[in-house]
Amino acid sequence: METYTIKDIARELGISTSTVSRALRGSYEINAETKRRVMECAERLNYRPNPIALSLKGSASRAIGVILPQIANYFFSQAINGIEAIAYNRGYHVIIFQSQESYEREMANVQQAMSRKVDGLLMSLSSETSDVEHLQEVLDKNVPLVLFDRVSSELNVTKVVADNFGGAFAATEHLIQEGRRRIAHLTIQPWLSITQERLAGYRAALEQNGLEFDENLVRYGTFGPDEVGPMVDELMHLDSPPDAFFTASDRLAVGCLQALRQRDLHIPEDVSLIGFTNLNVAHLLNPALSTVVQPAQEIGQIAAERLIDQIERKHRALPIETVRIPTELVVRSSTRLEAVKL
Amino acid sequence: METYTIKDIARELGISTSTVSRALRGSYEINAETKRRVMECAERLNYRPNPIALSLKGSASRAIGVILPQIANYFFSQAINGIEAIAYNRGYHVIIFQSQESYEREMANVQQAMSRKVDGLLMSLSSETSDVEHLQEVLDKNVPLVLFDRVSSELNVTKVVADNFGGAFAATEHLIQEGRRRIAHLTIQPWLSITQERLAGYRAALEQNGLEFDENLVRYGTFGPDEVGPMVDELMHLDSPPDAFFTASDRLAVGCLQALRQRDLHIPEDVSLIGFTNLNVAHLLNPALSTVVQPAQEIGQIAAERLIDQIERKHRALPIETVRIPTELVVRSSTRLEAVKL
DNA sequence: CACGTTCCCGACATCGTTTGCACAAATTAA
DNA sequence: TTAATTTGTGCAAACGATGTCGGGAACGTG
Numbered sequence A, B: 001m002e003t004y005t006i007k008d009i010a011r012e013l014g015i016s017t018s019t020v021s022r023a024l025r026g027s028y029e030i031n032a033e034t035k036r037r038v039m040e041c042a043e044r045l046n047y048r049p050n051p052i053a054l055s056l057k058g059s060a061s062r063a064i065g066v067i068l069p070q071i072a073n074y075f076f077s078q079a080i081n082g083i084e085a086i087a088y089n090r091g092y093h094v095i096i097f098q099s100q101e102s103y104e105r106e107m108a109n110v111q112q113a114m115s116r117k118v119d120g121l122l123m124s125l126s127s128e129t130s131d132v133e134h135l136q137e138v139l140d141k142n143v144p145l146v147l148f149d150r151v152s153s154e155l156n157v158t159k160v161v162a163d164n165f166g167g168a169f170a171a172t173e174h175l176i177q178e179g180r181r182r183i184a185h186l187t188i189q190p191w192l193s194i195t196q197e198r199l200a201g202y203r204a205a206l207e208q209n210g211l212e213f214d215e216n217l218v219r220y221g222t223f224g225p226d227e228v229g230p231m232v233d234e235l236m237h238l239d240s241p242p243d244a245f246f247t248a249s250d251r252l253a254v255g256c257l258q259a260l261r262q263r264d265l266h267i268p269e270d271v272s273l274i275g276f277t278n279l280n281v282a283h284l285l286n287p288a289l290s291t292v293v294q295p296a297q298e299i300g301q302i303a304a305e306r307l308i309d310q311i312e313r314k315h316r317a318l319p320i321e322t323v324r325i326p327t328e329l330v331v332r333s334s335t336r337l338e339a340v341k342l
Numbered sequence C: 001c002a003c004g005t006t007c008c009c010g011a012c013a014t015c016g017t018t019t020g021c022a023c024a025a026a027t028t029a030a
Numbered sequence D: 001t002t003a004a005t006t007t008g009t010g011c012a013a014a015c016g017a018t019g020t021c022g023g024g025a026a027c028g029t030g
Helices: A006-013 A017-024 A032-045 A051-057 A074-089 A103-115 A133-140 A164-177 A193-208 A228-236 A250-262 A296-312 A337-341 B006-013 B017-024 B032-045 B051-057 B074-089 B103-115 B133-140 B164-177 B193-208 B228-236 B250-262 B296-312 B337-341
Strands: A063-068 A093-098 A120-123 A145-148 A158-162 A183-187 A218-220 A244-247 A272-275 A290-293 A322-325 A328-330 B063-068 B093-098 B120-123 B145-148 B158-162 B183-187 B218-220 B244-247 B272-275 B290-293 B322-325 B328-330
Touching: A006 A017, A006 A032, A017 A032, A051 B051, A051 B103, A063 A074, A063 A103, A063 A296, A074 A093, A074 A296, A093 A103, A093 B093, A103 A120, A103 A133, A103 B051, A120 A296, A133 A145, A145 A296, A158 A164, A158 A193, A158 A296, A164 A183, A164 A193, A164 A244, A164 A272, A164 A290, A164 A328, A183 A193, A183 A228, A183 A250, A193 A218, A228 A250, A244 A250, A250 A272, A296 A322, B006 B017, B006 B032, B017 B032, B063 B074, B063 B103, B063 B296, B074 B093, B074 B296, B093 B103, B103 B120, B103 B133, B120 B296, B133 B145, B145 B296, B158 B164, B158 B193, B158 B296, B164 B183, B164 B193, B164 B244, B164 B272, B164 B290, B164 B328, B183 B193, B183 B228, B183 B250, B193 B218, B228 B250, B244 B250, B250 B272, B296 B322
Parallel strands: A063 A093, A063 A120, A120 A145, A145 A158, A158 A322, A183 A218, A183 A244, A244 A272, A272 A290, B063 B093, B063 B120, B120 B145, B145 B158, B158 B322, B183 B218, B183 B244, B244 B272, B272 B290
Antiparallel strands: A290 A328, B290 B328
C-alpha cells in the first residue's frame, strides 16, 4: 500500500491540488459532483493526509502530548488509560513522554512535544520541578495546558487532582479511630502540591482529634529502593516511636511494607500501615494493605476532557478551575486491629 | 522565549538561509569565520531546528516509535524504561503508543507513527494480531523494525525475546521436583509466539519427567478480571484435578492467586502456584509468589540497541537474528512445600 | 592576458498541505 | 444587451529546512 498525496488525486482527476484540498475539507465553494469524485478517489487510494505537512502549516495535529514522571506506576498508567479512552473517542492521538522525575528531561519533553506540534499538553510535574518557567512558555505560545495530580500553584491553568486533603484526613482519622496515637507520615518532596495537601490533611485530622502534630514523625524524601528501611529504623528508635505509618505513594507503601516485614514488626499488631496508592494487588498483599485510592482513571479522563474542550474552543476562553475528585478509603487488614483479635 | 528559525539568523547576519543551514551542519564549504558567527548567533537566540520541517524533507527525525499492548503492565513498563535509557543515550526520543490489545488500534498506531516519521519502530504485538501485513508495509517503506516479546514468525526482522521455552521448562520442572503431578497451565491467546514457546517448554518438562501431557489441563483465553475464577472451578472439578497452576502472565498470576484464595484453596498445601511475571511485589504477596522473571529492562535495552544500529547503518544490512535472553526462576513460598511443613 | 580552479555563498526548487486571490464561465439584474 | 453577481476552479505563496545548481571573486597556470 503506497502512501498517496493530494497531488496524486489531483493528477488522477486532472484537477488542481487546491480543489482537492478544498473538496476533502468539504468547502462550500466546490461543486458537489467534483467533491464526490474527489472523495471517491481518496477512498479508493486510501488517502491519508500527511500530519507532518499539516503541522508545518500550523494547523491542528489532532494529537495531545502527555508528560508524566513515570509510567511504571499504577497511578500514572491508569491515568493514561483514562486519557487515551477520552482522546480516542474524540479523535485525538496521544503521545506519551516520561520525565523520569527529572527536571531536565521534563524540559526536553516539553520542547519535543511543542516542536512536534501537539494541540495541547497534559502534565504531571516531575519531583525535581519547582521552577515552571518552561510551562509558562507553553502558555505564552497559546498551547492549551492542563495539569493533573502534581500541579503547580504558580500556573494559572486548569488542574485536575484527587482530594488529597480529604484522603489524607480520612486515612489519618481512620488510624486514630483504630486507637493509634503516634502516626508517622512518610512522604515525598515537600514542594509538590500533593505532598502539601496530604500533609495538611494529616495534620488537620490529628489536631481535630486532639493529637499533637509532631514534626519528627514526618519524613520527606525521594526514597530509593533501599532508603525506607533506615528511615523506619530511625523512627522506631525515637523515644516515643510510631504505632502507625501513613505513606504518600505507591512506591513508599511497598517499600515500607517490605521494611516493616524485614524487621519483624507485625502489621497491624505492632504498627498499622496505610498507603496512598493505586496498587491493583493491595488486597493480595501480606497483610492486605489498607489504602486511600485515587480515581486515577477518572482523573485522566477529566483532564483529557478539559484539555480537548480548551483545544476546540480556543477562541472563547474556558473558565480556569481546579477540579478535585474524591478519594476512597479502603480498609483492609493492615490497619484493622479488631479483625485480627478475633 | 520566542522560537527562532533559520531565517531569523540569516536576516540577523545578512546572509542567506542556505549558508546558515550549511554552517549549522558544519559543511566544509563554509568559511570558518562565517560558521563561527552563525554558531554564535544560533546560540544566542537559542535556535532549535524544527523537527516537523526536517521530517517533511524526509530526513531523520531522531525519534523512535514504541507500540505495545498496554503500559499498565510491569513487563512492558520496565521494557520501556530499558528502551528509553538506551534511546536517550544515543540521542533519540521515544514516542509511546498503546494498542490496548486491539488489532485495529495497533494498525492506527502504526499509521500514526509512520506519518510522524519515526526513524524506526519497536513493537510487541497486540493479542488480537495474527495478520502482520501492516508491518510488512513498514518494512516495504524501508523503516527499520524490531519486535520484542510478542513476535511474529511471519516477519523477517530482528526479534528480542525472553527464553520462554527455558523459563516454562524450569517452572514446570520445579513443580515436578516439588512433587506435583497434575500441573495446569493457564495461558493467553494460542497464536502468540510467547504462548507457543511457553507451552512447548511446559510440555517438554512434563514429558522429560515421564508425565503425560494432558490437553484438559491447558486453558487459553483473554481472561478478563472475573474469568479466572470459573476456569479454576472447572479445573478443580475434573476427575483428576490439578495440584499446581502455572500461569503465563502478570494478570493471570494475580487473577489466579485471587481466585484460589477466594475458594479457600491453600497455597501451596492444596495447590502450588507459579507465574511468568515481572510483578515487583511478588515477594510481598500472600503467599509470596514464585515466578519466572523475564529481564524486561534488558529486553527493552537490547531491542532499542538493535533498532538504532539498524537506523544508523541503514545502507549495510545488519544481520537479522533472534536474540533470546535467559529468564530467572525465583522460588518463593507459593511453590515451596518443604518450607511450609517445617 | 586568457582560461581553469578553488573557495564561498545565494537563488531556487522541494517536501504536502492550506489559503488568498484572480479569473473564467454561468447566471441574474438592470 | 450590457453590467453585475455568483459559482467553481486554478495559481502561487507560505510553513522551515535542505540540497542542487550556478555565479562571483581570487588565485594559479600557460
